[in-house]
Amino acid sequence: MTYCVGMMLDKGLVLMSDTRTNSGVDNISVFRKMHHWSVPGERIIALMTAGNLATTQSVISLLEERTKTPEEREPSILRAPTMFQVANIVGDLLAETIRKSQQSNDHMSGGPKFTASIILAGQIAGMEPRLFLIYPEGNFIEASEDTPFFQIGETKYGRPIILRAYNRTMEFGDAAKLLMVSMDSTLAANLSVGMPLDLLVLEKDRFVPTHEQRIHASDEFFQAISKGWSEALRSAFNELPPYALDTDRQKD
Structure with a gap:
């Protein structure tokens, strides 16, 4: 399992992910789920992955390969004109990778289901920072004033923490602290999410x-x-007021 969070602030973007992957209680490994690419002065793009490890590693490897010589390997996230187009590239690649993996395993009765989701964040010069949640089908949604953060993986334990304390105007340090509290609550409740954690701040x-x-x-x-x-x-x-049981009330 996984827990990743991407958060929008007025100052920029803050991302955090765990690194645990497991296929049973006796097969636990550490893999990086956060990756980023940058062209200094022009763009920075980051993403976090959750889901089938082979699928997500394949997507990352293909994206990485296309960044080596982006002018020769289209479509590249380092040449897309907008973050929306970057999201389209990543979404199409994710959906195609899942489709190919599933086709090769369809003949297996009870074979694995290949699925994954991605949080994409970044900024291209002359435009605002943007944050997307990309689904296994390749479609995606974008963060907004109403939905200023996205989670993937084991989301339920850490979500209430963010909902109660998040403020778009908060400083980066406070946002990082909030994500640590959210992650700590998840770690305490689910052993499939584990240390170490990766933190990335994009101003x-x-x-x-x-x-x-x-x-x-x-x-x-x-x-x-x-x-x-x-x-x-x-x-x-x-410090909360005590609850009086019926037996206590009858004594009053």
Whole structure:
């Protein structure tokens, strides 16, 4: 399983992903799910993947191959005129990869189902930063004022945290902290999501990563966030008014 989050701010974009992949409790591996490409001063493009590992690695490899000599290998995400066109390229490639993989396994009774989803983020010079959620079928939706962040993978545990605390005007550091809390809540609830985490901050109009970090379980700041959040929850719970059971009410 996976947990990835992409968030839009007034200042730019913040992305975080875990790195755990597993096919059973005794077969756990670490694979990077966040990737980015940039042309300094002109564009930066990042994506995070969830789903069948062979499918997502194939998509990443094909995108990477096309960036080597983009003028000769079309369509390339480094030559697309808009982020919308980048989303089309990635969506088409994802859908085609899934289709080919599924066709080659259709003869297998009970064979694996190939599926994946992608969060795409980035900016091209002269345009605003944009954030997309790309579905296995290749179609996609774009983040907006009403939907300013996207999640893929194991989303349910970390979503309430973001909904309660997100503010589009927040600083990058606060956004990173919020995503760490969201990720920590997911880690505590689902063993299929695991450390280390990858964090990427993309400041508007900069076109190179503003901040990039791999966060390991031993990271002191993340440990402080995890411990502090647990203690804050317990403290908040203890401060809530007590609930009187019927037996207690009858005594009054």
